[in-house]
Amino acid sequence: MGRYDFDVVFIGSGCGAAPAAGNLAQAGAKVCVLERGTWWGSLQGKQPYPEGLIELAKHLRGLGWSSPHIKKYININKKAGLLEAYIVNGYIILIPCGVGGASLVIGGFLDKPPRDIYDHYPKEITKEAMAKHFDNVAKVVEPAHAVKNTWYMDAIDKSCERIPGITAHPQDASIWWGSGPDKDEERVNAFGCRQKNNDYSGNELTGDNRGSKNSMDITYLQLVLKHGGEIRDLAEVTGIRKAKAGYLVDYTNLSNGSKQTLSAAKVVVGAGALNTCRLLFASRANTVDGLSKISDRLGYKWGFNGDRIGLKYVPNAKLEHGKNPCLFRYHEIASDKYEFDFHQFACSSSALTWLGPLNLLTGKIMPFLSLSREEPIGRIFPAGEVVDIYYPSQDCHRRANIAQKKIAMEVDAIGKPISEEERQRKLAKIERTGAWKGIGAVHPTGGCAMAEGIKEGVIDHKCEVFNYPGLYICDASIFPIAPCCGPHFFIMAHSDRMSKLMIANEK
Numbered sequence: 001m002g003r004y005d006f007d008v009v010f011i012g013s014g015c016g017a018a019p020a021a022g023n024l025a026q027a028g029a030k031v032c033v034l035e036r037g038t039w040w041g042s043l044q045g046k047q048p049y050p051e052g053l054i055e056l057a058k059h060l061r062g063l064g065w066s067s068p069h070i071k072k073y074i075n076i077n078k079k080a081g082l083l084e085a086y087i088v089n090g091y092i093i094l095i096p097c098g099v100g101g102a103s104l105v106i107g108g109f110l111d112k113p114p115r116d117i118y119d120h121y122p123k124e125i126t127k128e129a130m131a132k133h134f135d136n137v138a139k140v141v142e143p144a145h146a147v148k149n150t151w152y153m154d155a156i157d158k159s160c161e162r163i164p165g166i167t168a169h170p171q172d173a174s175i176w177w178g179s180g181p182d183k184d185e186e187r188v189n190a191f192g193c194r195q196k197n198n199d200y201s202g203n204e205l206t207g208d209n210r211g212s213k214n215s216m217d218i219t220y221l222q223l224v225l226k227h228g229g230e231i232r233d234l235a236e237v238t239g240i241r242k243a244k245a246g247y248l249v250d251y252t253n254l255s256n257g258s259k260q261t262l263s264a265a266k267v268v269v270g271a272g273a274l275n276t277c278r279l280l281f282a283s284r285a286n287t288v289d290g291l292s293k294i295s296d297r298l299g300y301k302w303g304f305n306g307d308r309i310g311l312k313y314v315p316n317a318k319l320e321h322g323k324n325p326c327l328f329r330y331h332e333i334a335s336d337k338y339e340f341d342f343h344q345f346a347c348s349s350s351a352l353t354w355l356g357p358l359n360l361l362t363g364k365i366m367p368f369l370s371l372s373r374e375e376p377i378g379r380i381f382p383a384g385e386v387v388d389i390y391y392p393s394q395d396c397h398r399r400a401n402i403a404q405k406k407i408a409m410e411v412d413a414i415g416k417p418i419s420e421e422e423r424q425r426k427l428a429k430i431e432r433t434g435a436w437k438g439i440g441a442v443h444p445t446g447g448c449a450m451a452e453g454i455k456e457g458v459i460d461h462k463c464e465v466f467n468y469p470g471l472y473i474c475d476a477s478i479f480p481i482a483p484c485c486g487p488h489f490f491i492m493a494h495s496d497r498m499s500k501l502m503i504a505n506e507k
């Protein structure tokens with residue numbers, strides 16, 4: 001493939017791009033990864049993750065605002081941004097940025113979608129067919145759960161025992177726990193990177209300077225470097241064009257502002273659901289040599305994985321944010337119809353200890369994140385510098401809110417017991433909870449749905465874009481329906497599958 005700069009160019013370096021980039025480089029392909037963010041992690045000798053509110057605010061990459069009258073993107077810190085925020089019609093969407101993508105700031109929760117989710121996929125993608133890809137990824141990210149219990153963790157278990165239909169399970173995460181937070185341990189992982197064990201500080205959502213997370217930068221992306229591939233950070237892709245053979249990828253080098261173009265036989269877009277859609281909307285609008293024949297279903301089947309972030313006040317609980325892992329139990333809601341209805345977790349975060357005198361209040365706040373079963377009826381549209389999103393409130397949000405309130409009530413009652421009569425009165429009040437869509441999302445999905453044909457979606461089961469051989473998409477945008485569980489494991493399994501098919505095809 002000497003006539004191209006690279007065999008495969010990856011756009012983005014997160015959970016969708018990194019496993020395939022690592023696998024392909026290992027198989028001998030000449031790979032280049034273009035990532036708009038920078039390298040992170042003090043243990044790796046890179047930029048330290050922000051600790052404290054002021055530091056976090058300084059590392060906001062930008063703010064996208066989309067309301068009926070204002071469509072604007074405000075750049076804040078393009079060179080050293082860790083998170084980007086979009087506020088679209090009142091909904092807050094947090095998008096990570098950096099070499100490793102969202103794996104740098106995730107809670108690390110790993111799980112698999114319920115069986116019925118596969119009904120929405122092309123026939124080749126089944127629970128059985130994906131099993132070996134989950135196994136391949138698991139060997140790299142090493143799912144394991146926290147090894148020591150705290151008051152908060154015990155309280156969650158006891159509370160769920162009191163609530164019919166909700167069970168609590170220890171939660172596997174892509175984290176190295178070592179032998180527990182009481183010991184300061186260090187290792188060199190299988191990819192040659194230093195890691196210290198997780199110390200239960202709850203730093204996961206803003207990045208862990210101990211390097212305890214088995215994130216993409218210290219796993220799969222090391223394979224790219226080891227096998228002669230390139231990772232260009234601060235490289236923001238602005239367009240994809242069709243060449244006579246292969247593709248051209250235009251990007252801006254954010255270090256010096258220069259515009260550059262790479263040619264490649266194959267391109268994999270893995271910029272995350274929202275940014276992949278933005279990039280493809282822009283590339284489709286280029287009618288000269290852009291991607292004008294991309295499916296007109298681009299933007300459809302958009303969703304937020306039924307996300308409902310909830311903050312519940314529990315005045316009598318001993319939560320101790322900063323002394324618990326971020327995600328430690330998942331709650332499964334039973335269902336007559338499905339393998340499970342939705343996954344949800346109570347969180348702990350060091351960020352809730354960063355508010356000085358207000359810590360007295362934040363220490364009593366129990367954050368929840370529910371990932372529930374939503375209908376794939378949302379849609380994302382291009383809108384000037386930003387996007388517009390149509391996403392109606394669904395019953396899953398109301399049900400998630402009820403589950404969150406019940407668990408919080410029971411946790412609070414462990415701190416200060418209440419009579420059975422009082423408990424029943426509170427439960428009855430909770431059952432009357434009305435619909436409210438929630439305040440934010442960290443799991444945007446869809447927009448480039450995988451489908452049997454171009455009339456239903458944008459890519460086929462191999463992740464190849466209809467009408468564009470050699471152009472692939474692999475990230476959270478490809479879901480034909482939100483997975484109803486933590487998406488990053490499923491995305492990585494898709495990435496493993498896509499790359500194995502690409503490798504087999506070259507033989």
Ligand SMILES: Cc1cc2nc3c(=O)[nH]c(=O)nc-3n(C[C@H](O)[C@H](O)[C@H](O)COP(=O)(O)OP(=O)(O)OC[C@H]3O[C@@H](n4cnc5c(N)ncnc54)[C@H](O)[C@@H]3O)c2cc1C
Pocket residue numbers: 011012013014015016017034035036037094095096097098099100101102103105106107108109110111205235236237238270271272273275276279327442443444474475476477485486487488489491
């Ligand atoms: C705070 C937080 C916590 C989460 N916790 C969990 C969890 O516990 N479990 C779970 O399963 N999921 C979790 N998620 C969600 C999960 O991380 C994402 O669903 C998943 O990582 C998405 O993978 P992706 O490949 O689509 O995108 P990402 O991993 O986000 O990677 C996309 C990358 O593309 C880069 N990029 C974007 N545009 C461009 C461009 N134009 N040019 C070059 N590069 C570009 C971005 O900077 C980014 O690095 C969490 C998400 C967040 C934000």
